[in-house]
Amino acid sequence: MTEPRVWSVDPSNPLPLWYQVYSSLLERIQRGEFKPGSFLPAERQLTEDYGVSRITVIKALNELSREHHIKRQQGRGTVVTHPAEHADGQRRSIAFICHQLDHPYLFHVLMGIARTAAENHYNLQVISSYDTDDAEALNIREAIVRNVEGIVVYPHHRYRNEALYEELQKKRFPLVMVDRYYPQIDTDRVVFDDEIAGYELTTRLLQRGRRRIAVISYFEVEATSVNDRLSGYRRALQEAGLPYDEDLVWLDVYQAFHRPDELLSDVSARERLGKLLVQLQPDALLTLNDDVLERVTYDLLILSHSVLPVPAANRKRTASIRWDGEIATFSHKPPTPFTPYLSMAAVHSGEMLGAEATRLLVARTTRSLGEERQVIRVPMTIVESESDAAQPPKPAVVDDPRV
Numbered sequence: 001m002t003e004p005r006v007w008s009v010d011p012s013n014p015l016p017l018w019y020q021v022y023s024s025l026l027e028r029i030q031r032g033e034f035k036p037g038s039f040l041p042a043e044r045q046l047t048e049d050y051g052v053s054r055i056t057v058i059k060a061l062n063e064l065s066r067e068h069h070i071k072r073q074q075g076r077g078t079v080v081t082h083p084a085e086h087a088d089g090q091r092r093s094i095a096f097i098c099h100q101l102d103h104p105y106l107f108h109v110l111m112g113i114a115r116t117a118a119e120n121h122y123n124l125q126v127i128s129s130y131d132t133d134d135a136e137a138l139n140i141r142e143a144i145v146r147n148v149e150g151i152v153v154y155p156h157h158r159y160r161n162e163a164l165y166e167e168l169q170k171k172r173f174p175l176v177m178v179d180r181y182y183p184q185i186d187t188d189r190v191v192f193d194d195e196i197a198g199y200e201l202t203t204r205l206l207q208r209g210r211r212r213i214a215v216i217s218y219f220e221v222e223a224t225s226v227n228d229r230l231s232g233y234r235r236a237l238q239e240a241g242l243p244y245d246e247d248l249v250w251l252d253v254y255q256a257f258h259r260p261d262e263l264l265s266d267v268s269a270r271e272r273l274g275k276l277l278v279q280l281q282p283d284a285l286l287t288l289n290d291d292v293l294e295r296v297t298y299d300l301l302i303l304s305h306s307v308l309p310v311p312a313a314n315r316k317r318t319a320s321i322r323w324d325g326e327i328a329t330f331s332h333k334p335p336t337p338f339t340p341y342l343s344m345a346a347v348h349s350g351e352m353l354g355a356e357a358t359r360l361l362v363a364r365t366t367r368s369l370g371e372e373r374q375v376i377r378v379p380m381t382i383v384e385s386e387s388d389a390a391q392p393p394k395p396a397v398v399d400d401p402r403v
Helices: 018-032 043-050 054-066 083-089 104-119 134-145 162-170 193-208 223-237 261-263 267-280 290-303 312-317 350-365
Strands: 069-072 077-080 092-098 122-126 148-152 175-178 187-193 213-216 284-287 320-322 328-331 342-347 375-378 381-384 397-399
Touching: 018 043, 018 054, 043 054, 054 069, 092 104, 092 134, 092 162, 092 342, 092 350, 104 122, 104 148, 134 148, 134 162, 148 350, 175 350, 187 193, 187 223, 187 290, 187 350, 193 213, 193 223, 193 284, 193 328, 193 342, 193 381, 213 223, 267 284, 267 290, 267 320, 284 290, 350 375
Parallel strands: 092 122, 092 148, 148 175, 175 187, 187 375, 213 284, 284 328, 328 342
Antiparallel strands: 069 077, 320 397, 342 381
């Protein structure tokens, strides 16, 4: 004859006794010992089965009740719920939709969203399609079909889904745009204070004696974050009595995204940069994100023949360009000490941005906000680099190898 199993707890286990009882009861429910609709043993019986106090049993049952595995019925006992009841009732769901989730910055945004969703007992669905704006609308509609309570979206920079977002606004569907937004749509959004950061970086470069500050963007020139950073740059120049020279706004140097192993082969972009440096003689560069900074730094080193990837034959055939200005940038990480050319960065936390967006979305889903749309601007911090970039300006010099 098989001996009945004795349920007990292990006093040497570092996990609290109530958690051990909770875990044991949950296991017994999940393997069918206590079926949906049936009653658990009385509290007194459970204290005897596990050899613990009644307070410990009550705490374990409270946790099972909080997770909707059981229901406490006054005067009757504790009944096991049907799986469908606690699958839907246990946690609500929100979604994060992004077209480029493999970027380090956006991964940090995701971490902020995931952490804050978990803190508020929300499940998180993450939907990403690499750099395809046509899939954004499809992903949003599919998330809604899956009964998510709300959506945080990192909009594609081409802004082709205006009709969809206007439709969702009319239906009052909870939606928060993060990092960039549709200017023509009054929607909840959480963004960095890009205009002020652009103004502060440009002002500091001017205070260092720089007067010809060129701006370099990546291919996402339509993004509102780019536009706002440019607005700050322009305001700083105007307040300093300097003209806003469109020839120093370089939006077409880098026309496509290239991965690190593809940079050396992008000769045309490097030639465009070199030509602009020689023709327009900027004494400082303002790069609008980390990707641009990395590309510009790499190309400047190649142009100066300072790095090994330049074949000896090319060094003999082409002139080197020595540029002695400084770079200010926008970055999701503090400047690395002694980075070539870099003097300062407007540092911003993607994780903080994601967390703020999720808190706003949770407030919308719980209807704890009024009708007025919320705009949250997260400040950046200007951090100066430990480098010798802040030297008196010098013109770009072409060294002709034939001389």
